[in-house]
Amino acid sequence: MQFxxxxxxxxxxxxxVSDKDATKRTAVAKGFxxxxxxxxxxxxxxxVGKGDVLGVARVAGIMAAKRTSELIPMCHTLxxxxxxxxxxxxxxxxxxxxxCTVVTSGKTGVEMEAVVGVNVALMTIYxxxxxxxxxxxxxxxxxxxxxxxxxxxxxxxxxxxxx
Amino acid sequence: MQFxxxxxxxxxxxxxVSDKDATKRTAVAKGFxxxxxxxxxxxxxxxVGKGDVLGVARVAGIMAAKRTSELIPMCHTLxxxxxxxxxxxxxxxxxxxxxCTVVTSGKTGVEMEAVVGVNVALMTIYxxxxxxxxxxxxxxxxxxxxxxxxxxxxxxxxxxxxx
Amino acid sequence: MQFxxxxxxxxxxxxxVSDKDATKRTAVAKGFxxxxxxxxxxxxxxxVGKGDVLGVARVAGIMAAKRTSELIPMCHTLxxxxxxxxxxxxxxxxxxxxxCTVVTSGKTGVEMEAVVGVNVALMTIYxxxxxxxxxxxxxxxxxxxxxxxxxxxxxxxxxxxxx
Amino acid sequence: MQFxxxxxxxxxxxxxVSDKDATKRTAVAKGFxxxxxxxxxxxxxxxVGKGDVLGVARVAGIMAAKRTSELIPMCHTLxxxxxxxxxxxxxxxxxxxxxCTVVTSGKTGVEMEAVVGVNVALMTIYxxxxxxxxxxxxxxxxxxxxxxxxxxxxxxxxxxxxx
Amino acid sequence: MQFxxxxxxxxxxxxxVSDKDATKRTAVAKGFxxxxxxxxxxxxxxxVGKGDVLGVARVAGIMAAKRTSELIPMCHTLxxxxxxxxxxxxxxxxxxxxxCTVVTSGKTGVEMEAVVGVNVALMTIYxxxxxxxxxxxxxxxxxxxxxxxxxxxxxxxxxxxxx
Amino acid sequence: MQFxxxxxxxxxxxxxVSDKDATKRTAVAKGFxxxxxxxxxxxxxxxVGKGDVLGVARVAGIMAAKRTSELIPMCHTLxxxxxxxxxxxxxxxxxxxxxCTVVTSGKTGVEMEAVVGVNVALMTIYxxxxxxxxxxxxxxxxxxxxxxxxxxxxxxxxxxxxx
Numbered sequence: 001m002q003f004x005x006x007x008x009x010x011x012x013x014x015x016x017v018s019d020k021d022a023t024k025r026t027a028v029a030k031g032f033x034x035x036x037x038x039x040x041x042x043x044x045x046x047x048v049g050k051g052d053v054l055g056v057a058r059v060a061g062i063m064a065a066k067r068t069s070e071l072i073p074m075c076h077t078l079x080x081x082x083x084x085x086x087x088x089x090x091x092x093x094x095x096x097x098x099x100c101t102v103v104t105s106g107k108t109g110v111e112m113e114a115v116v117g118v119n120v121a122l123m124t125i126y127x128x129x130x131x132x133x134x135x136x137x138x139x140x141x142x143x144x145x146x147x148x149x150x151x152x153x154x155x156x157x158x159x160x161x162x163x
Numbered sequence: 164m165q166f167x168x169x170x171x172x173x174x175x176x177x178x179x180v181s182d183k184d185a186t187k188r189t190a191v192a193k194g195f196x197x198x199x200x201x202x203x204x205x206x207x208x209x210x211v212g213k214g215d216v217l218g219v220a221r222v223a224g225i226m227a228a229k230r231t232s233e234l235i236p237m238c239h240t241l242x243x244x245x246x247x248x249x250x251x252x253x254x255x256x257x258x259x260x261x262x263c264t265v266v267t268s269g270k271t272g273v274e275m276e277a278v279v280g281v282n283v284a285l286m287t288i289y290x291x292x293x294x295x296x297x298x299x300x301x302x303x304x305x306x307x308x309x310x311x312x313x314x315x316x317x318x319x320x321x322x323x324x325x326x
Numbered sequence: 327m328q329f330x331x332x333x334x335x336x337x338x339x340x341x342x343v344s345d346k347d348a349t350k351r352t353a354v355a356k357g358f359x360x361x362x363x364x365x366x367x368x369x370x371x372x373x374v375g376k377g378d379v380l381g382v383a384r385v386a387g388i389m390a391a392k393r394t395s396e397l398i399p400m401c402h403t404l405x406x407x408x409x410x411x412x413x414x415x416x417x418x419x420x421x422x423x424x425x426c427t428v429v430t431s432g433k434t435g436v437e438m439e440a441v442v443g444v445n446v447a448l449m450t451i452y453x454x455x456x457x458x459x460x461x462x463x464x465x466x467x468x469x470x471x472x473x474x475x476x477x478x479x480x481x482x483x484x485x486x487x488x489x
Numbered sequence: 490m491q492f493x494x495x496x497x498x499x500x501x502x503x504x505x506v507s508d509k510d511a512t513k514r515t516a517v518a519k520g521f522x523x524x525x526x527x528x529x530x531x532x533x534x535x536x537v538g539k540g541d542v543l544g545v546a547r548v549a550g551i552m553a554a555k556r557t558s559e560l561i562p563m564c565h566t567l568x569x570x571x572x573x574x575x576x577x578x579x580x581x582x583x584x585x586x587x588x589c590t591v592v593t594s595g596k597t598g599v600e601m602e603a604v605v606g607v608n609v610a611l612m613t614i615y616x617x618x619x620x621x622x623x624x625x626x627x628x629x630x631x632x633x634x635x636x637x638x639x640x641x642x643x644x645x646x647x648x649x650x651x652x
Numbered sequence: 653m654q655f656x657x658x659x660x661x662x663x664x665x666x667x668x669v670s671d672k673d674a675t676k677r678t679a680v681a682k683g684f685x686x687x688x689x690x691x692x693x694x695x696x697x698x699x700v701g702k703g704d705v706l707g708v709a710r711v712a713g714i715m716a717a718k719r720t721s722e723l724i725p726m727c728h729t730l731x732x733x734x735x736x737x738x739x740x741x742x743x744x745x746x747x748x749x750x751x752c753t754v755v756t757s758g759k760t761g762v763e764m765e766a767v768v769g770v771n772v773a774l775m776t777i778y779x780x781x782x783x784x785x786x787x788x789x790x791x792x793x794x795x796x797x798x799x800x801x802x803x804x805x806x807x808x809x810x811x812x813x814x815x
Numbered sequence: 816m817q818f819x820x821x822x823x824x825x826x827x828x829x830x831x832v833s834d835k836d837a838t839k840r841t842a843v844a845k846g847f848x849x850x851x852x853x854x855x856x857x858x859x860x861x862x863v864g865k866g867d868v869l870g871v872a873r874v875a876g877i878m879a880a881k882r883t884s885e886l887i888p889m890c891h892t893l894x895x896x897x898x899x900x901x902x903x904x905x906x907x908x909x910x911x912x913x914x915c916t917v918v919t920s921g922k923t924g925v926e927m928e929a930v931v932g933v934n935v936a937l938m939t940i941y942x943x944x945x946x947x948x949x950x951x952x953x954x955x956x957x958x959x960x961x962x963x964x965x966x967x968x969x970x971x972x973x974x975x976x977x978x
Binding site for chain 3: 492493494495499501520531535541542545548549552553560561562563564600601604605608609612613615616617618619620621623624625626627628629630631632635643645
C-alpha cells in the first residue's frame with residue numbers, strides 16, 4: 001500500500017485526475033476552539049451589536065477555502081460552487097464549533113477546502129480573542145462527511161456532538 | 164473589557180502599532196494529528212527514502228507562515244527572520260506533533276505566524292495521507308510560548324508532552 | 327426581500343450555484359479618472375514612445391480581474407475566457423475612461439471581474455501619475471452591461487458617454 | 490517634467506527609495522457608492538443584527554490594503570502598522586461613504602494602500618448588494634490627506650462632505 | 653503577422669478562447685541548472701537521507717505551476733488535472749535537469765504552466781544551494797512537447813539529451 | 816560542509832537572520848531568451864508603437880520579484896526599495912537579454928528577487944511570442960553581481976556580453 005500523493009519513485013505528485021468524471025461533490029469539516037468562560041462571554045456579547053468575532057472569522061474561512069490549492073501543495077485548483085461556515089457556541093464546554101460546507105462539480109473532492117475553511121476560521125477566532133486569552137486551544141478538527149466521486153459517501157462516526 | 168481588534172464602535176480594525184518599539188520577538192506553536200497505527204507506519208516508512216510526507220508538510224507550513232497576513236484578516240504584515248517546523252512521531256499515541264518556531268524583529272508578535280505554520284503543516288499531512296485514512300483528527304493546537312514585546316514572556320502550562 | 331449573499335440567519339455566504347447551468351456570460355464595466363489638463367497631456371505624450379501609463383494600467387487591470395475571488399469575499403472563483411481593458415481619453419473633460427470586458431463560460435457571471443479590472447486599472451493610473459497630480463479623482467464606476475445567465479441581459483441607461 | 494515611475498528611457502520602474510528616511514506616514518482615502526433608497530434601507534437594516542454588508546466590506550478592504558503591492562505594479566511592499574475603514578451612511582444622497590486610514594513607518598507613503606482599501610470596500614458593497622440593485626455607482630474616490638515623508642502634509646480641498 | 657496577445661490597436665489582451673472546445677491538453681517543459689561538481693555531490697548526498705534539495709524544489713515547482721496565471725499577465729486561469737516534476741542528475745555535465753509535465757481539460761494549453769513549474773524548481777535549487785555555489789547557471793529551458801488543442805502536437809527537435 | 820537551508824537533521828529551514836545587521840544590499844541577475852530572427856523582428860517592431868512585449872514583460876518581472884518569498888520556499892519576505900528590469904536586444908545572436916536590479920535595506924540579500932524578476936520577465940516574453948515561435952529557449956540565467964551584507968561583493972566572471 002502507498003499514499004497516492006507519491007509516484008513509484010516516492011516523489012510528491014499532484015494526482016492525475018484527467019480521466020475522472022466531473023460530478024457534484026460535497027464535503028463538511030468540523031472543528032472546535034475552547035477558551036475561558038469569560039472569553040466566550042465576551043465573544044458572544046459581541047455578536048449582538050458590535051465586535052463581531054464570528055462574522056470576521058466566517059469571512060476569513062470562506063476566503064481561505066477558495067485559496068486551498070495555494071496552501072496545500074498537492075491539492076488541485078478547484079472552482080467552488082458553494083462555501084458556507086456555521087458556528088455553534090457550546091457554553092457547557094466553553095468552546096466554539098465551526099462547520100464548513102463546500103460544494104463543487106469537478107473531478108476531485110473538496111475535503112481539503114472544507115478543512116482549510118474550518119481551520120482558518122478557528123485561527124481567526126484565536127487572533128481576534130488572543131488579547132484576552134492566550135491559552136485557547138483548537139481541537140477536534142476532522143472531516144465530518146463527504147459525498148460524490150468514485151469513492152461515494154463517507155460519514156465520520158462516534159464524534160462528540162454528532163447525533 | 165474588550166478585544167483589542169475592535170474599535171469603540173465594534174468595528175474590526177488592524178491594531179495600531181506605530182508607536183510600539185521594534186524588538187526581537189519569538190513564538191512557538193504546537194499541534195497534533197492522530198491517525199491509525201497503519202497510517203503512521205506508512206508515514207514513517209516514507210521518511211527513510213521515499214514518500215516524504217513530513218518534508219512536504221514542512222515546506223507547506225513554512226510557506227504558509229510567511230503569508231499569515233493574507234489569511235488572518237487583522238494580522239499585520241511582518242518580515243519573518245526565521246521560521247522552522249519540527250515533527251515528532253508519538254507512536255504510543257499514534258500521532259504526529261508539529262512544532263513551529265518563528266522569530267522576527269518588529270512591532271508586533273509572531274504568535275499567529277507560528278499557529279498558521281503548525282496548522283498548515285498538519286493539514287498537509289492530512290492531505291497527503293487521506294487516501295489511506297480519512298478519519299485522522301487534528302487536535303491540541305495552541306501557542307506554546309512567546310517572548311519579547313511589551314507583554315514579555317508567556318509559556319503555556321500543563322500541556323501534554325510538555326516538560 | 328434580502329440580499330442573496332446572506333443566509334436566513336444573516337450570515338455571509340458564497341451563493342450556491344451548483345444547480346445552475348454553465349453558460350456563456352459577458353460583462354462590461356466602466357469607470358473614469360479625472361485629472362489636471364497638464365497631467366493628461368503628460369500621460370498622452372507617454373503613449374507615443376515612452377512612459378506608457380496606460381500600458382501598465384492595462385496589465386494591472388487584467389491581472390487583478392483574474393484574482394477577483396481573492397479580493398471580494400463572497401465571489402466565486404472563475405475561469406476567465408477573455409479579458410480586455412480599453413482606454414479612451416476625454417480631453418474635453420480632462421479624464422481617462424477605462425472599459426473592461428470579461429467573458430466566461432460558467433455558472434455565475436463576471437460582473438465583479440469587470441468591475442475589479444476597471445478599478446485596478448484606474449488606481450494604477452493614479453499611482454503612476456500621482457507624483458504630478460495628487461488630486462485626481464476616480465468616479466462613474468459602474469456595470470455597463472452584462473449578458474447571459476438566468477437573469478439575461480442588462481444594459482445600464484442614461485450614463486454619460488453612452489451613445 | 491516627467492512621472493517618477495518611469496526612467497529616462499520611458500521604462501516603468503519601481504522608484505528607488507533606498508536613500509530616503511524611514512518616517513511615520515499616514516494616508517486617508519475616501520470614496521462613495523450610491524444606490525437606490527430601497528437598497529440603502531436594506532443595507533442599513535442588516536447592520537442591526539444580520540446581513541452585515543459593511544462588516545464584510547470592512548474586512549475585505551483591510552485585507553486588500555495589505556496586498557496593495559500585489560495589485561499596483563510599481564508600488565513598494567510595505568509593512569502596515571495600522572489600517573481601519575469607517576463607513577458613513579448619507580441617506581440624503583442615498584449613498585455610503587468609505588474612509589480608509591493607513592499608517593506606516595517606512596520610506597514611502599501609504600497613499601495607494603488607503604485608495605485600495607476604499608476601493609475594495611466599495612466593490613464588496615457592490616457585490617453584496619448587486620442582487621437587489623445592479624445600477625449602483627462608485628464615485629468620488631480620492632486621496633483626502635497624507636502626512637509625513639519629504640513632501641510633508643497634503644489635504645484635499647473643496648470636496649463634498651469635507652469640513 | 654502579429655502576436656495574438658495584442659489586439660489590432662497593439663494593446664495587450666487575454667486571448668478570447670470562449671468559442672474553443674474544452675479538450676485534454678498536455679505540455680512538457682525542460683530546463684537545466686549547472687553547478688560545480690562539489691555542489692552537485694552535496695546535493696546528491698542530501699537525497700539519501702537529509703537535506704533534500706530536490707524534494708523542496710519539486711514542491712515549489714508544482715505550487716508555482718498552479719499559480720501561473722498570477723505571474724504571467726496574459727495567461728488564462730486554468731484547472732490543472734495533473735502536475736509532476738522529475739529531476740535527472742547529469743553528473744557528466746555537472747548539472748540537474750528538471751522536467752515538468754502538466755495535464756488539463758480546457759480551452760487553452762498548459763505550456764506556460766509547465767515552463768513556470770520547471771523555472772521555479774530550478775530557481776529553488778539555486779536558492780537552496782547558493783550558499784555553496786553562487787555561480788550556478790540556469791539554461792536550456794524550453795517547451796519539449798505539447799499535445800491537444802486545435803494546433804495539435806508539437807515536439808521540440810534536436811535538443812540535448814533528447815532521444 | 817552543508818547547505819545552510821537545512822538544519823543538522825537535514826530538515827529544510829528558513830535561515831535565522833535575526834542577529835544580522837540591516838544594511839543596504841543590491842543584486843543584479845541576467846538571463847537570455849533566443850528566438851527566430853523573424854520573431855525578434857516582430858518583437859522589435861512592436862516596441863515602436865504597438866504590441867509592446869517588453870513593456871508587459873517588465874511589469875510582470877517587477878511584480879513577480881516582489882512576491883519572491885511566495886515562490887521560493889525558504890526565501891525571507893523582504894521590503895524591496897527598488898526594482899528595475901532592462902532589456903537589450905542582441906540581434907547578432909537573435910536573442911533578448913533581461914537584466915534585473917534590486918535594492919533593499921535588510922538582513923538578507925536580494926539575489927533571489929533579482930533572479931525571479933529576470934526569469935518571470937523571460938517567461939512573459941515566451942508567452943507573448945509563443946504563437947509565432949514555440950521553439951524559443953531561455954538560457955544563461957545567473958547572478959551577475961551582489962553587494963552588501965557580511966559576505967560583501969560578488970561579481971560573476973567570464974560571462975558572455977560582460978565587458
